[in-house]
Amino acid sequence: MTPAVNAPVGSLGAPAPRTVPSIAVSAYLLSRSATFITAAGIALISGRSIGGVLSLWDGGWYLSIVRDGYPSFVLPGVGVASQSSIAFFPGYPLLVRTLSEHLGISPVFAGCSVSLLAGLGATAALWHLAVRLSDEETADKTVVLFAFLPSAFVMSMVYADALFLVLAVCCLIALIDERWLTAGGTAAAAGLVRPTAVALTIACAWAAIVAVRRTGRWRAMIAPAIAPAGALLYLGYIWIHTGDAFAFFEVQNRGWGNRIDIGAANVRAVLRHFGERRSTFFVAMIAIVVGGLGVGFWFLVCWRTPGFIIAYVSIVIGLSFLGSNPMSIPRFLLAAFPLLIPIARRLSARSTLALAATCGALMGTLFFVIGLSPTLSP
Numbered sequence: 162m163t164p165a166v167n168a169p170v171g172s173l174g175a176p177a178p179r180t181v182p183s184i185a186v187s188a189y190l191l192s193r194s195a196t197f198i199t200a201a202g203i204a205l206i207s208g209r210s211i212g213g214v215l216s217l218w219d220g221g222w223y224l225s226i227v228r229d230g231y232p233s234f235v236l237p238g239v240g241v242a243s244q245s246s247i248a249f250f251p252g253y254p255l256l257v258r259t260l261s262e263h264l265g266i267s268p269v270f271a272g273c274s275v276s277l278l279a280g281l282g283a284t285a286a287l288w289h290l291a292v293r294l295s296d297e298e299t300a301d302k303t304v305v306l307f308a309f310l311p312s313a314f315v316m317s318m319v320y321a322d323a324l325f326l327v328l329a330v331c332c333l334i335a336l337i338d339e340r341w342l343t344a345g346g347t348a349a350a351a352g353l354v355r356p357t358a359v360a361l362t363i364a365c366a367w368a369a370i371v372a373v374r375r376t377g378r379w380r381a382m383i384a385p386a387i388a389p390a391g392a393l394l395y396l397g398y399i400w401i402h403t404g405d406a407f408a409f410f411e412v413q414n415r416g417w418g419n420r421i422d423i424g425a426a427n428v429r430a431v432l433r434h435f436g437e438r439r440s441t442f443f444v445a446m447i448a449i450v451v452g453g454l455g456v457g458f459w460f461l462v463c464w465r466t467p468g469f470i471i472a473y474v475s476i477v478i479g480l481s482f483l484g485s486n487p488m489s490i491p492r493f494l495l496a497a498f499p500l501l502i503p504i505a506r507r508l509s510a511r512s513t514l515a516l517a518a519t520c521g522a523l524m525g526t527l528f529f530v531i532g533l534s535p536t537l538s539p
Contacts, residue, residue: 182288182297185304189284192308192521193277196317199525203532212269218538220272220319222246226254227261227268231399235408236416244416247408250395252353253321272319280316280323283498284308286330291502293337294466302505302513307498309521311446312491314528315539322495325355329473329496332361336368336469341380344368345387352391357496360476362388368469446527450491454478457500464503474499491527492539 291300328351335344352358372381481493
């Protein structure tokens with residue numbers, strides 16, 4: 162079922178049912194089983210615990226916030242010496258700390274639990290989003306592909322991505338249904354989790370402007386008015402806490418070299434790794450991601466998707482590629498999940514399973530290679 166081109170946003174597709182079919186839960190749990198088996202293999206080879214593997218890389222920074230909160234100053238210098246937890250938004254670690262303290266469980270277990278439950282919620286919500294934009298068969302295929310995306314292993318780790326994803330999907334659903342307060346609230350909550358939430362703020366503004374022009378009612382502007390509140394709250398807190406209004410941006414730039422440089426650093430990094438045998442898999446993965454991204458975006462535009470969804474996806478892609486963190490591009494692009502819906506519409510059930518199996522193999526391989534690499538990180 163193709164949405165009517167000129168239909169109001171709230172009337173797109175069929176009304177979503179109240180329940181989620183078992184295929185969404187089954188696909189997600191199967192993919193999580195694969196990630197835990199891979200984590201066990203990494204732990205066996207590296208001598209770490211499984212919990213240690215699942216809290217690698219950014220997980221360590223989130224756990225430091227859970228334990229110690231944020232530092233009250235920005236470290237001097239450039240590079241590793243100037244890295245600090247200020248670069249990581251507080252929504253996820255605060256939730257992990259709350260769960261850990263109230264249930265008496267370890268922060269690592271709490272962090273993985275939050276990620277797993279949020280990932281399941283994101284999968285279920287994506288099914289509902291796909292039903293609203295297309296039909297149930299497409300929704301089934303969409304969530305199968307989503308669960309096995311190559312970088313989806315982070316939804317089993319002490320990472321904030323799964324929490325952001327469930328909030329992002331819920332925000333887009335609320336915009337389709339024209340529930341403006343819910344849309345703004347979920348976008349604001351996402352802004353406490355990841356800076357990528359700026360894409361949701363733009364989506365809220367786009368959808369609200371279209372609604373106001375169509376109906377003449379200004380209630381829709383509630384969504385974009387509320388949407389940036391979460392990110393602004395964190396940036397304001399860090400300003401007061403450190404006395405530096407630009408503390409977050411300074412740590413991102415000087416500590417990790419993350420900045421918007423129109424993708425120049427990403428291109429240099431890929432070219433630098435191109436001839437290195439140990440990075441061949443990384444370069445190949447970037448090529449696969451770029452190819453799939455191009456196909457998906459073309460299908461999305463040709464499908465006459467609502468403008469606010471195209472705006473959201475465009476900002477996510479821009480933030481992923483125009484920054485200077487090439488290792489994380491596949492993970493950042495998890496947030497471009499709407500691209501999967503028009504792809505799923507064009508695939509048969511058999512082709513979907515074949516593609517999901519291929520992506521699952523890539524997911525396990527990517528996790529395994531990165532987990533044992535001293536230089537690569539998601």
